[in-house]
Amino acid sequence: MLEAAELECERGARTLFRAVSFVLAQGELLRVAGANGSGKTSLLRILCGLARPSAGEVRWKGQPIASLKEDYARELVYIGHAPAVKDDLTPRENLEIACRLSGRPARSEALAEALARLRVPDLPVRKLSQGQRRRAALARLLVSEAPLWLLDEPFATLDAQGISLLNDLLEKQVEGGGAVVYTTHQEAGIRSTRVVDLGRGA
Amino acid sequence: MLAVARAVVQRDLLLALRRRSDVATALLFFVIVASLFPLGVGAEPNLLRSIAPGVIWVAALLSSMLSLGRLFAADHADGTLEQMLLGAAPLGVVVTAKGLAHWLVSGLPLVAIAPLIALQYDLAPGLYGVLALSLLLGTPVLSLIGAIGAALTLGLRGAGVLLALLVLPLYVPVLILGAGAVEMAGAGLGPEGQLLLLGALLVLAAAFSPWAIAAALRISME
Numbered sequence: 308m309l310e311a312a313e314l315e316c317e318r319g320a321r322t323l324f325r326a327v328s329f330v331l332a333q334g335e336l337l338r339v340a341g342a343n344g345s346g347k348t349s350l351l352r353i354l355c356g357l358a359r360p361s362a363g364e365v366r367w368k369g370q371p372i373a374s375l376k377e378d379y380a381r382e383l384v385y386i387g388h389a390p391a392v393k394d395d396l397t398p399r400e401n402l403e404i405a406c407r408l409s410g411r412p413a414r415s416e417a418l419a420e421a422l423a424r425l426r427v428p429d430l431p432v433r434k435l436s437q438g439q440r441r442r443a444a445l446a447r448l449l450v451s452e453a454p455l456w457l458l459d460e461p462f463a464t465l466d467a468q469g470i471s472l473l474n475d476l477l478e479k480q481v482e483g484g485g486a487v488v489y490t491t492h493q494e495a496g497i498r499s500t501r502v503v504d505l506g507r508g509a
Numbered sequence: 510m511l512a513v514a515r516a517v518v519q520r521d522l523l524l525a526l527r528r529r530s531d532v533a534t535a536l537l538f539f540v541i542v543a544s545l546f547p548l549g550v551g552a553e554p555n556l557l558r559s560i561a562p563g564v565i566w567v568a569a570l571l572s573s574m575l576s577l578g579r580l581f582a583a584d585h586a587d588g589t590l591e592q593m594l595l596g597a598a599p600l601g602v603v604v605t606a607k608g609l610a611h612w613l614v615s616g617l618p619l620v621a622i623a624p625l626i627a628l629q630y631d632l633a634p635g636l637y638g639v640l641a642l643s644l645l646l647g648t649p650v651l652s653l654i655g656a657i658g659a660a661l662t663l664g665l666r667g668a669g670v671l672l673a674l675l676v677l678p679l680y681v682p683v684l685i686l687g688a689g690a691v692e693m694a695g696a697g698l699g700p701e702g703q704l705l706l707l708g709a710l711l712v713l714a715a716a717f718s719p720w721a722i723a724a725a726l727r728i729s730m731e
Binding site (some may be wrong): 355356357358359376377380381383385387388389390391392393394395396400404405407408409410411 | 524
């Protein structure tokens with residue numbers, strides 16, 4: 308499904324990584340490993356189309372993502388470093404807006420169920436802890452049917468129960484024929500089918 | 510596509526509702542700046558009448574700029590802007606919706622209260638409508654042009670001042686036409702020419718600024 312060809316990323320004058328290539332098929336879980344500053348986040352941003360690689364190309368089902376644009380964006384869920392939830396809204400409102408932005412119907416039962424499953428309280432996000440914010444962001448995974456998930460440090464700030472819940476989600480997504488790319492610098496409790504190691508950083 | 514645009518407008522209006530103080534600050538700023546002039550230049554009616562259009566328009570310009578900094582910065586900081594870039598609609602549609610929401614919150618109230626402010630300047634009775642109409646046509650242009658600047662200065666240090674330096678010169682045509690319309694009407698010459706030109710500016714801005722804003726955002730987000 309997702310294909311990275313000879314990706315290279317430069318930040319300022321230094322090269323973060325070069326010649327990163329992989330093919331991700333259905334049902335695969337790819338872990339991007341590497342030290343702090345090795346370009347894990349940059350790679351993920353390139354994969355979802357937020358940033359452009361200085362060389363190489365990302366292809367989705369054989370077509371370059373630069374030419375697919377929104378058609379590609381509809382196929383993926385990206386959860387970045389910042390949880391992308393608004394402080395002034397409740398998790399429920401945040402989730403509803405995220406659904407509508409990505410062009411998916413926001414059924415209120417589905418929203419409530421997703422948040423209940425992740426145990427996110429119905430308070431304005433500003434009153435939530437970092438871990439709860441992360442959970443509110445991860446709720447987007449439960450309400451989407453996108454085949455590709457791109458997750459930047461999804462395990463950060465989660466407690467043990469949250470980690471095992473997320474592991475379940477990842478397994479289900481992979482079993483259902485989806486694909487996941489995630490970054491982490493700690494060993495997670497789930498077995499990845501593929502690992503891209505960006506090394507020790509520049 | 511329109512569903513996404515509606516979602517963005519609703520979201521921004523809801524956020525403005527939750528942060529009413531931000532909206533009120535920009536409006537109060539407009540009221541206070543426009544009220545300082547009669548106090549500063551004295552209560553000579555003829556002088557006040559002649560400076561009224563220009564002063565009110567300059568106050569509107571400054572007030573509209575005050576809220577521009579927040580247009581993308583907050584969404585940038587919490588990551589929601591990235592999600593908009595990855596939304597189901599082209600970025601041009603999303604930013605137009607954001608510009609519209611910005612105008613509804615910061616421009617439209619100006620149109621409503623400007624005639625009240627103009628009372629302080631003892632504007633001739635027929636000119637209140639012209640003033641409101643010129644603001645109605647001009648303030649959306651301010652929001653759209655301002656959004657280009659806000660997108661370009663996103664994430665920069667000292668973005669606020671840079672934004673002012675970047676955007677205020679671009680506001681000049683709107684200022685000249687807007688204040689000019691009221692002056693022409695006051696001189697009995699009819700404001701139609703200026704108002705039509707303002708309308709043309711609005712059409713032009715609505716057609717081209719979405720792409721400029723989208724391109725600027727993509728550069729800033731890399």
